[in-house]
Each structure stands twice: as C-alpha cells, then as structure tokens.
Amino acid sequence: MIGKHTHFGILLVFFALLSTVYFTHVAFGAEIEKHSESAEEREHEGNSNNQNGFSAIESFNSSNSPNNTLTKSAELSLLDMISKGSPVIGNKSAPITIVEFGDFQCQFCGRFAKQTEPLLNSTYIQTGKVNLVFKHFVTHGPDSFNAAIASQCANDQGKFWDYYSTLYNNQGAENSGWANIENLKKLAASIFGINMQEFNSCVDIQKYKTFVENDTNFALVSGFQGTPTFIIEKNDGSQKEILLGAYPFPSFQAIIGKKLSEG
C-alpha cells in the first residue's frame, strides 16, 4: 500500500498543479471582468506621453497599472471614438459596440480576425445589432507600430477593414519583417481602389504616430495585459464587459444575446 508520506506528496503535487491552473487562468484573463458604471475613474495619461506606442510599453511600469479598471467610460463611447478617428464597421446606431484592442502581429488577433470576426460580421454587424471598433494596442515590436500607422492611413481612404483582413491573412512570424514598411506598402497596393501615393505619403510621414501612441497608452493605463482585448458595451459606453483572448464566436454570442435581451 502507499504510505502516509506518499499520500502527502501526491496531495501536494495536486494542490500545486491546481494552483498553477487557477493562477494561469486568472493571469491570462480567461475570466470576464465586469466593469460597473461606478468604477473608480483614473487619470488618463495617454496624451502626455511623447514616446511611440511601442516604447511606451517598454517604459510602462506595471505597478502603475490601475488593475484593469477602465479610465473614463465616456472615452470609449462610440461617438467619441468615431470623432477621434477610430475605424468602425457596422451601423453606428447599433445598440451594442465591440471595441477590439489588437496588434497586427499578434497570432491570437489573427485567429480572431479569421475565425470569429466573419461570424460576428454576418450575424450581428450586417444585421445592424452590433458595430465593431478597432483600437491599437501595440505590443509586439516596432513593425507592429508601423502596421498600426499604415492601417490608420488606409482608414483615411475608407479601406481600414480591407487592410485589416489583408494584414491578418498575410500574417507572418513575429518580427520576421513581414510587417516592415516596404511590405506594408506592397500589401496596401493589393487593395482595390486605394490611392497609393496618398497612402505612402501618410505612412512615410507617420501621420498617425500620436494617434497610435494614444490608443496604446489608453490600453496600458486601462490595465489591459494582452492582445486581443475586447470591450463589449452599450453604444453609449455603459455596461462594459471585457474579454481578454481570442474567444470563439459562441462566447461573444452569449454576451451579445444577454445584452440584447436586457434591452
């Protein structure tokens, strides 16, 4: 028979492994965090930071993180995001808004773009129930920063979502050069109807450098710790729910269904 010590050892191993599972589950954000309207407001530091969106992460001290508490809920209202230039797809008066914080080099963002977004699009976006907003959370290196700027340049010509699909469908290994400026321009050239002269000029002068920095800083001070992060909210910015990770369509369906039934 197994002795007392072995029993104790086995229990200890089980406890350690269960703890590991629990903490990894929490750390990797597999939980939905609900943010009530009364959540404590934090000072938004985004606009004051002159560093580029990527180096902002390098210098970001995680001890400053406000523990996943969103800064100002009004800043994520649809009208505000549209007025500031964030790309939107879908009916602007749809009752629900999904805000994606993504990085074009992130493999899980790619998985969402290829697997889940098309289903969301056909089921909820095309039917006018949901709109999707993209915000930049540059976490994967300098090429991600360039890709974010280039996507905003495509947005100037109303081609953001075409460019979004093109980038994710041509995604290569991280920091392998697939998202360098030269290749970003080549990928843009494959989009029908884009004015390449205008696009190239926009990319070269880094027209949206500050815009991307601000998006990234917003994600950082909001305490988001990975990509993709999704905020699902009413279109006035209320009743926020956050998902961290490439959740499949049924997970979104559950939250959207609940919000729609609540009215």
Add this chain to the structure above:
Amino acid sequence: MNGNQITKGEIKEMNQNLLCFRFVFSKWVYVLIAGSIASIFWIMFNIFDQLLFFTPIVIFYLPPDAVIGFILTNITSILIGIVVSMNVYLLRHSKFKLSLASFLSGSSLSVLSSTCASCTSLGFVLVSTFGAAGIAASSLMSNYQIPLRIISVALLMWALYSISGKLTSNCVINGKSRKII
C-alpha cells in the same frame, strides 16, 4: 551480426521495460495519478493556447491554425501523466533517485512553449522588464512554438525511457520488486 537486427538482449530489455510499465499501471492508484496529472496539464495547455474557455460559457474550440499544437500538447500531457506516475512508483518502491531532470525540463519547456508569450501578460512583463531582449525572447517562444513542443516531447520520452530503465534495473537487482506491492 547485422547492425539493423535487434539483438536478443535488446528484446529482453524491451520486454523488461514493458513488464515494469505493466507493473506500475496494474495498480489503479497509479492510473489515477497519471490520468489526473494528464488532465490537469491538458486543461492548462488548452487555456494557454486559448482553445478552452470557462466564461461566459464553457467552450472548447479547435481552429485550423491550432491543430498541430493541440496534437503535440495531447501527447505531452499524456507523457507527463505517465512520467509523474512512474516517478511516484519509483519513489515508493525503489532506493533509486527520482528521474526528475528530464521530466522537469520536458514539462517546463512544454508549458513555456504553450504560451503565445507576446500576446499575454507574460510578453508584457518580458517587454516592459527586458526591452529589446524581452521582444526577442517572446518572439522566439511564439515563432518556434512547434519545434519547442517537439523538443519537449522528446525530453519527456527520454524521461520515460530513463525511468523505465531505473525500474527495470530495480526489477533485475531486487527480485522481490517483481511483486506488485
């Protein structure tokens, strides 16, 4: 003798390894340990791979880009379960030391390679703490995920072979160990 032929000694060794494997897993408690450990690691790997979610609904999904990784993590989970269970048997029934080095290196490598480092808080910590070196480390883990997992399977196979060898020697040296205690 032809080098390709399996010698009688090798067949004997294989049979002894198999015999010791059967010794261990003829006791339900070791099957239970192996099954539990394998299940825990399976859950952990699939959470890391963003294939298994518990909220808002419990769901498992397998997109095409994750199939190879999923197969490798299944193999890894099963091997970890078997190796842990055999180590527990060895601890209980033998004077030999545990075969932990290869097990720990294999299992930790597989856990590390299971995370898309740069997509998660781990990448965030790496980048904010180590800057460019952090990017390189997280990119390495993401870009070479499959090769790293194959290496971890190889290390676990080595751990399994090593522990089987120890159990076999124990069977040969100590006749009473042939009994299932």
